Amino acid sequence: MVSPIPEGFTAVTPFLIANDAQKVIDFATKALGAHTVSCLRHNDGTIWNAELEVFGAKVLIAGAHGDQQAFPAFLYLYVEDADSVFKQAIEAGGEPLMQTSDQFFGDRYAGVMDSQGNVWWIATRKENLSKEELERRANEFEKNKQQLNLIFLPHFLNRFNLLYGVPRRDVLRTVPIVADYLNLKVPLNIDLIIWMLLLN
Numbered sequence: 001m002v003s004p005i006p007e008g009f010t011a012v013t014p015f016l017i018a019n020d021a022q023k024v025i026d027f028a029t030k031a032l033g034a035h036t037v038s039c040l041r042h043n044d045g046t047i048w049n050a051e052l053e054v055f056g057a058k059v060l061i062a063g064a065h066g067d068q069q070a071f072p073a074f075l076y077l078y079v080e081d082a083d084s085v086f087k088q089a090i091e092a093g094g095e096p097l098m099q100t101s102d103q104f105f106g107d108r109y110a111g112v113m114d115s116q117g118n119v120w121w122i123a124t125r126k127e128n129l130s131k132e133e134l135e136r137r138a139n140e141f142e143k144n145k146q147q148l149n150l151i152f153l154p155h156f157l158n159r160f161n162l163l164y165g166v167p168r169r170d171v172l173r174t175v176p177i178v179a180d181y182l183n184l185k186v187p188l189n190i191d192l193i194i195w196m197l198l199l200n
Contacts, residue, residue: 014059018116019070021047021063027114028052028059030092032077032085055079072117082124086110089122102126104137 005011018024025047028034032054039050047063055077064070079085083100090096094112097119102108109123129137 008053009058014073014075016059016061016073016116016118017064017068017070018061018118019064020116021050021061023115024061024118025050025052027089027092027094028054031089031094031112031114032120034059070116072119074119074121076121076123078123078125080124082108082110082122085122086112089120094120104141105129105134 016024025034025036025039029036034052034054037051037053037058040048042048042063042065046065047061048065050061052059052061057077059075062068077085086096086100089112094114097111097113098109100108100110100122106125106127106129107123108126109121111119111121113119
């Protein structure tokens with residue numbers, strides 16, 4: 001009997017679409033030790049669909065093709081040692097977005113972006129918190145939360161412009177939307193605009 005869920009898969013699987021899917025595969029292989037399980041290609045040699053195994057989890061990757069347009073994604077990984085994996089990801093060409101640090105919710109994590117704009121959050125669980133303790137820390141964090149680091153958001157949005165050809169003026173309009181989604185207080189001020197225009 002055929003299993004309705006293929007072996008090795010869970011109910012939800014990340015599916016990345018990139019302008020250059022091969023670069024994502026190369027990065028995941030070098031940075032995260034990913035193993036390519038299968039890879040189908042179009043007649044022109046571009047990747048149709050690839051199945052990777054990353055730390056025991058499945059990730060699907062395809063190249064932008066026809067109406068299937070590329071769009072960056074965020075992925076959250078749990079690993080044994082976030083510091084060493086983050087270092088390896090940087091050595092593999094990843095762009096650091098956030099250095100490894102301990103977070104109020106019990107994880108130690110860091111952020112790195114691949115050449116196609118996907119952001120990989122690399123985490124290790126350090127504490128198991130009760131629901132009450134997590135809520136207490138979250139409230140405390142909310143009270144003391146500072147404005148988003150102006151290096152991260154402009155850099156991410158500028159990369160979006162470079163990868164997908166979205167005019168900077170349109171990218172700038174997304175700042176309040178992104179900030180609201182992340183529940184961050186980010187003023188669209190002249191400093192942010194200058195950063196956006198100067199980054200390359």
